[in-house]
Amino acid sequence: MSATARKRLDAMAAKVKASGLKLTPQRLAIMRLLAESEDHPGADGIWRRLKRRFPGISQATVYRTVQLVKSLGEACEIAFADGGSRYDGRKPYPHPHIVCLACGRIIDPELRSLGDMTREAATASGFEIKTFRLDFFGTCPECSKNKTKTMPTRRIK
């Protein structure tokens, strides 16, 4: 487990304890997966990976824990149009994504111009901007090469 992942896991565990909640083995395992996964796993994926080590773990527990960690501000949810959500416990704050429509990969780009655009949105509208959601969809370099056919386009909610 990397140092950054360890830090993230510790932050999650600390918030849980600070809220007077319990650190069960299931929660630890789910939080650990959230803290170290770089592939933005979905609830179902987390559940499938976990039941190797916790044969009896229920999806309900995964959903409950993921929601808990999110509500504590220690993970963020990326919900897609097709109803599925994916989670990121490494960067628990809102950030942009680029999704490959062919292979489903999601990367986190650094966008220098994002701050300016947020300011432009606030100025243009008079809104007090609290948060945002930004996703780009396209084809990653690998899939572009392979000329793989595009996945059945998701319903972008």
Added chain:
Amino acid sequence: MSATARKRLDAMAAKVKASGLKLTPQRLAIMRLLAESEDHPGADGIWRRLKRRFPGISQATVYRTVQLVKSLGEACEIAFADGGSRYDGRKPYPHPHIVCLACGRIIDPELRSLGDMTREAATASGFEIKTFRLDFFGTCPECSKNKTKTMPTRRIK
């Protein structure tokens, strides 16, 4: 009915006929609502407005038609984290939104910097960007004045 709305409705009707599909009264009514609504209505809202004039209209027909118009490229869907989708038949192409968390209002800002940011995302990632989804969430000027308490935060999928 405004000139722009008329144009949008005509475009939708043309695509439907060009696809060898039928222009039923229900479809016309739904498309008309899509073409002239500036408030990004949801499927349920469309259905409720329509059953005044079409007492027997079913939600299934609304969903089917809205999907049809979207698949013809004549409306776009804005799907939110809480599972609900809203539609825009006035601008059938992807565009940014600003959502008021207090009253639910959605506006379409003009963002000059959007093109630059898309280019930055493409360059930084090597992806071929096909489309995007950009929403800002905050409080509109009216709700800021009224100091209305924020709506129970939607799950931002």
Added chain:
DNA sequence: CTAAGTGCAAATGATTTGCAGGTAT
């Protein structure tokens, strides 16, 4: 005519919840 469309109700599918029995602290 007849392929398409409609209303209705049942089916989906991801997520949530009620409950009865466990378990961290």
Added chain:
DNA sequence: ATACCTGCAAATCATTTGCACTTAG
């Protein structure tokens, strides 16, 4: 001890689909 948790299964909820009956062209 005793809140808090977990697994299980039933319940949600927006949306989709199967079917028998209409209807636009």
